[in-house]
Amino acid sequence: MEVSNIKQVINIDERLTARINELLSHYPEDKKKSALLPVLHEVQDAHDNWLSVELQDRVAEILGIQPIEVYEVVTFYTMFNQQPIGKYMFEFCRTSCCAVRGAEDLMEYTCTKLGVKEGEVTPDGMFRVVGVECLGACGYAPMMQLGDYYKEHLTKEKIDAIIEDCRAGKVDLHKQAITE
Structure with a gap:
């Protein structure tokens, strides 16, 4: 594209x-x-x-x-996207703690499950999988960011559930701002 x-x-x-x-x-x-x-x-x-x-x-x-x-x-800033990214962008931490705990394998698993390579958007425009630098949650490795939320202690089963929830429209990507 x-x-x-x-x-x-x-x-x-x-x-x-x-x-x-x-x-x-x-x-x-x-x-x-x-x-x-x-x-x-x-x-x-x-x-x-x-x-x-x-x-x-x-x-x-x-x-x-x-x-x-x-x-x-x-x-x-990596938080700003200069191209369409799909509705849900899975940003896998790929630095030391997460890598040792299997983040690369989980990222590869997710790409395979969605039928894309890293950085690509699925044909339906729903998903994109990318590796990013440290997200500052080493104690919760392996982890990824989805919208404004961290998904921690990831396993293949947790990834499957996250994908299902996204497809079902059950995932809110943004925290609600607190206004006075």
Whole structure:
């Protein structure tokens, strides 16, 4: 799949606009750029968990900054996706503790079960499996991140159950923000 040929529908609706304005209200008027990270998170969540160049340009316009300032952030942080990733991205920790506890084998098992290679999206657009650097949960190895949640002490059986729950629509990817 060539990313440059993929067109993303940009939908900055009333709900997203209100959320962006609420985020901007936490910063001085002349410091809108300070809201870049939270705005990118909100915009990515509202757009199938990825940010096309056109969408990044729109964020720059909203914040009154240069597009390159958005590109620099999006390309630096691995939490921002620059291509479609599927609805569920399984991010397996592959550093020392997880590797010793079998994370690589579990990642390979998951890829085989889903019929993809690492980094590919399943044909139905549901799943992507990737290896990532340390997720900081060594005591719970092997583990992976799914949305905002860690899935810990993984086994093949736990992975099977997670995949089934995802297919059944039982997996919430995002923690609910606590607002005052």
